[in-house]
Amino acid sequence: MSTPVAHGSIRRRLLLSLLVSAAVLAVVVYFMVQSVARQVAQESQDNVLAASALSILDSARFSGGQINVDLPYSALSMLDSISDERVFYAIQLGDEFLSGYQNLPSPESTPGGGPAFLSAEFLGEEVRIASVQRRVSTDIGQSFLQVSVAQTLSGQKQALARISRTSMGIGAGFFAISVLLATIVARSTIRPLDRLTASVSRRGPKDLRPVAAPVPTEMVPLVTSLNSLMRRLQHSLMRSEDFIAEAAHRVRTPLAVVRTKAEIVQRKSDDPETRAALKEMIHAIDDSSRTAGQLLDHAMVTFRLDHLLREEVSLLRMVHDTVERLRPVSDLKDIDIDATGTEDIIIDGDPILLQNALHNLLDNAVKYAPSGAQITVSLTQREGAASISITDTGLGFPEAELDHLTERFSRGANAQNIVGSGLGLTIVKEVVEAHGGKMQIGNNTGGGACVSLLFTLS
Amino acid sequence: MRFLLIEDNVQLAGAVVDRLVLDGHVVDHAADLETANDFVATTGYDLILLDIMLPDGDGRGFLSRHRKQESQTPVIVLTARSEVADRVGLLDLGADDYMVKPIDFSELEARCRAVLRRRGGAARNLLPLGDLQFDSLSGTLKFPDEDVQLRTRELRLFEVLANAPGQVFSKASLVDRLFSYDEEVSENAIEVYVGRLRRHLQKSNVRITTIRGLGYKLETE
Numbered sequence: 001m002s003t004p005v006a007h008g009s010i011r012r013r014l015l016l017s018l019l020v021s022a023a024v025l026a027v028v029v030y031f032m033v034q035s036v037a038r039q040v041a042q043e044s045q046d047n048v049l050a051a052s053a054l055s056i057l058d059s060a061r062f063s064g065g066q067i068n069v070d071l072p073y074s075a076l077s078m079l080d081s082i083s084d085e086r087v088f089y090a091i092q093l094g095d096e097f098l099s100g101y102q103n104l105p106s107p108e109s110t111p112g113g114g115p116a117f118l119s120a121e122f123l124g125e126e127v128r129i130a131s132v133q134r135r136v137s138t139d140i141g142q143s144f145l146q147v148s149v150a151q152t153l154s155g156q157k158q159a160l161a162r163i164s165r166t167s168m169g170i171g172a173g174f175f176a177i178s179v180l181l182a183t184i185v186a187r188s189t190i191r192p193l194d195r196l197t198a199s200v201s202r203r204g205p206k207d208l209r210p211v212a213a214p215v216p217t218e219m220v221p222l223v224t225s226l227n228s229l230m231r232r233l234q235h236s237l238m239r240s241e242d243f244i245a246e247a248a249h250r251v252r253t254p255l256a257v258v259r260t261k262a263e264i265v266q267r268k269s270d271d272p273e274t275r276a277a278l279k280e281m282i283h284a285i286d287d288s289s290r291t292a293g294q295l296l297d298h299a300m301v302t303f304r305l306d307h308l309l310r311e312e313v314s315l316l317r318m319v320h321d322t323v324e325r326l327r328p329v330s331d332l333k334d335i336d337i338d339a340t341g342t343e344d345i346i347i348d349g350d351p352i353l354l355q356n357a358l359h360n361l362l363d364n365a366v367k368y369a370p371s372g373a374q375i376t377v378s379l380t381q382r383e384g385a386a387s388i389s390i391t392d393t394g395l396g397f398p399e400a401e402l403d404h405l406t407e408r409f410s411r412g413a414n415a416q417n418i419v420g421s422g423l424g425l426t427i428v429k430e431v432v433e434a435h436g437g438k439m440q441i442g443n444n445t446g447g448g449a450c451v452s453l454l455f456t457l458s
Numbered sequence: 459m460r461f462l463l464i465e466d467n468v469q470l471a472g473a474v475v476d477r478l479v480l481d482g483h484v485v486d487h488a489a490d491l492e493t494a495n496d497f498v499a500t501t502g503y504d505l506i507l508l509d510i511m512l513p514d515g516d517g518r519g520f521l522s523r524h525r526k527q528e529s530q531t532p533v534i535v536l537t538a539r540s541e542v543a544d545r546v547g548l549l550d551l552g553a554d555d556y557m558v559k560p561i562d563f564s565e566l567e568a569r570c571r572a573v574l575r576r577r578g579g580a581a582r583n584l585l586p587l588g589d590l591q592f593d594s595l596s597g598t599l600k601f602p603d604e605d606v607q608l609r610t611r612e613l614r615l616f617e618v619l620a621n622a623p624g625q626v627f628s629k630a631s632l633v634d635r636l637f638s639y640d641e642e643v644s645e646n647a648i649e650v651y652v653g654r655l656r657r658h659l660q661k662s663n664v665r666i667t668t669i670r671g672l673g674y675k676l677e678t679e
Binding site for chain 2: 249252253254256257260261263264266267270272275286293327328329331332333334371
């Protein structure tokens with residue numbers, strides 16, 4: 001059976017997409033926190049700057065066309081209170097510079113007359129400037145008194161850097177938690193799939209019951225198709241097994257009728273010619289019946305080999321059962337079957353196939369051995385392999401044909417008068433090889449055949 | 459022995475009945491499970507031969523019911539199925555043995571004998587012959603002072619002769635009874651077994667007499 005090509009993993013894909021979204025969100029959070037912090041810091045600085053500028057503007061007095069501006073202490077101290085910043089100011093009347101730092105840039109005045117703000121570079125430092133103005137009447141007419149207050153940004157920059165570090169930490173923490181959650185989510189999402197996989201793969205090769213365990217809605221169509229596939233498979237398996245059984249029935253029953261009738265007639269007849277003819281007939285019927293049986297056996301074996309069961313099989317018990325089963329038949333020919341070996345050996349395999357193989361071998365031995373022969377079945381363990389050896393005191397295999405005997409429909413040259421299909425050894429060989437073992441065929445030094453089945457022990 | 463044959467194929471059943479009657483058995487034939495149940499309820503059988511595929515049900519159902527009723531009558535299943543799985547299942551259900559069709563009658567006889575022996579001889583009957591008794595089930599000749607165990611072919615030969623003392627059996631008919639059809643044997647093979655039996659019978663008054671040109675018969679002096 002071929003394994004389907006794996007193309008990506010749902011768990012990995014789910015995890016990856018969760019992590020990518022988490023990373024994007026973490027970056028967004030970082031920038032949002034930073035921009036909010038920057039905005040808040042700037043707004044508060046702007047408020048203080050504007051208040052400071054306004055208080056300076058409020059302190060301007062006009063007397064006799066002169067303008068007196070007292071820098072109120074509070075105006076600058078409120079700026080000091082923020083941090084250790086440098087503070088600049090400028091006072092202008094129209095275009096005329098009155099006091100402070102002459103080159104301090106001033107923001108465009110706002111149309112509504114509210115405070116205006118500007119970020120600019122002054123004396124090599126970044127500053128934030130707030131500017132307010134008031135309309136005044138002077139000697140030369142209407143003019144604007146403008147007060148600008150500026151403050152350096154280094155303190156604010158430091159604060160922002162701190163906030164930036166914090167928000168980076170928040171982003172990283174957010175991401176770390178997301179990784180954890182994503183892993184959990186991915187696992188719990190995959191779990192029903194894993195459970196289904198486990199419940200299907202735990203089954204034996206013959207277990208084709210539908211999956212009954214509850215599954216998530218999304219998996220219902222999959223499980224439904226799986227169940228329907230298994231139902232169809234089971235149906236077709238049953239059909240082929242039934243077919244094999246039915247075919248056996250159909251082929252063998254009429255043969256049984258003919259055989260029995262022939263036997264009765266032969267028993268009642270005294271005419272040697274009739275008797276000889278009937279005997280040949282019975283022989284031929286036995287032959288076809290046995291061939292039919294072995295063909296079906298072979299079909300059954302081939303069929304089961306495709307779905308090889310792996311169960312623990314006790315070889316000692318199997319040998320014993322098979323020998324006992326054949327004893328009445330061997331007794332008929334006064335053949336004695338002896339089973340030796342007391343130590344049980346367990347191998348993994350299909351008990352039905354293994355027993356079928358052993359039965360075939362023993363049946364062969366009983367069939368081909370002459371009356372009064374001795375058959376010995378021995379179960380031993382040697383060199384890491386379980387060995388079942390069947391030796392008899394019969395004719396043995398023709399040496400020249402040893403290599404070809406396991407081929408289909410091949411029969412020994414000395415077996416022409418004995419009923420047989422030539423499939424028996426083929427079946428045995430296929431079964432043994434499917435179980436990772438091998439079959440050895442040979443003759444004893446003292447005459448008689450010897451067949452060994454060797455199963456490697458893990 | 460009294461057999462119950464449960465088999466739906468009438469031709470096959472007829473042949474089996476004829477063949478068993480020829481061997482001196484009494485056979486009732488049931489073509490379906492209903493008839494079989496009636497027979498079992500009213501008659502005591504030594505052995506039941508049961509087919510698996512029957513028109514009104516599965517023979518396995520009959521088998522397990524039969525065993526649940528703790529009936530001691532042994533059951534040999536006749537199946538056309540050759541699958542071993544089937545056979546193993548049958549033994550688990552309580553069948554004493556099984557045979558795959560077509561039945562070889564000498565094998566059937568051997569299996570019946572083995573089953574009855576295992577069951578402890580439900581139909582143990584000793585046949586008195588002259589000064590000895592013959593236990594056909596265990597295959598022993600019981601002399602007043604000792605028992606002699608016969609081997610299978612000696613037993614079968616003795617059985618044939620002892621069931622009809624005085625009747626002459628030809629060598630050919632004895633070969634039919636003793637050897638299966640896939641064995642190439644000459645009629646002279648019978649002489650070997652007659653010789654063995656004669657040795658066993660030396661100290662009794664039972665004799666196997668040769669009727670020249672006709673065959674053998676068993677008689678007591």
